[in-house]
Amino acid sequence: MVERGVSLVELMVAMAIGMLVLLGAGRLYLDGVDNLARVEALGKRQQAVMLGALLVLRDIRRGGVEPGRYALVEAANGEGCSLYDSQAGEPLVDGLAATAASCETSRPVQASGRAGLYRIRLQPLAEATPVVLHGMDRRMAVRRATQAAP
Template sequence: MMAGRVVESGVSLVELLVALAVGMLVLLGAGRLYLDGVENLIRVDELGERQEAVTLGALFLLRDIRRGGVEPGRYELRDATDGKGCALHDRVAGEPLVEGLAATAGSCAASEPIRADVEGRAGLYRITLRPLGGVNPLVLHAMDREAAVRHAGSSSPGERGS
């Protein structure tokens, strides 16, 4: 009989090092996933701000067009105060409406955000806005409500169907 011998059970140093290495790999993977998530959140936020600028600019222009048209040259693109892109500027109010737009021509000053009498139709406007970093501009068409009613009333029933 072996009376003086005690059997010890436990973890060896090698097993502890292997477990530590596996734990570190798991933590590194989780950390990388977290950082990727933060980077994606930042990109989505920036994209949302760009879309918001275009949407807000379009809403200002659409509102004024539908209420009775816009005087030629009332709205223009100017260099933004923060130096990033262009700002939609209202000459009548004398203030910028929204920043965060990109030039649709060679520069902000050469860009034309709104054009009247598109395709020779009185009261039809073309709005062209491009977000910063965007390749293609957003192009919208809007009609002055009074001009649309005048146009509809001036054409005969047979002409409206064509």
């Protein structure tokens, strides 16, 4: 008489192998979820910097921007700094880091050595280096070009 089926030892070995496969798959899934959360957080920080830079660049290109117009102030939610427009009297973007000792001592927009040229320095939260951009007042550029033309 031939018995068909699986012995208890074979069943336990199969269950152990199955558990290892499930643990590995579960770990991969959890790593994927963790990576997705980190990528989303990084995207939000980058979005804050880019929006702030675009708003400041737009105003610089239109002309008449003084470097003191924009400042960093403590964010209302307590997380980092907000880019504040003193002319409009309102914050523009939250989620920035101080580029100096504190939000109040940071200067996001500074006049460069040439008239009409500005340096914009914004730093995402939890990042070591700021994003530095340069913008020029279009009116000053045109005025300079027409004065230099023979």
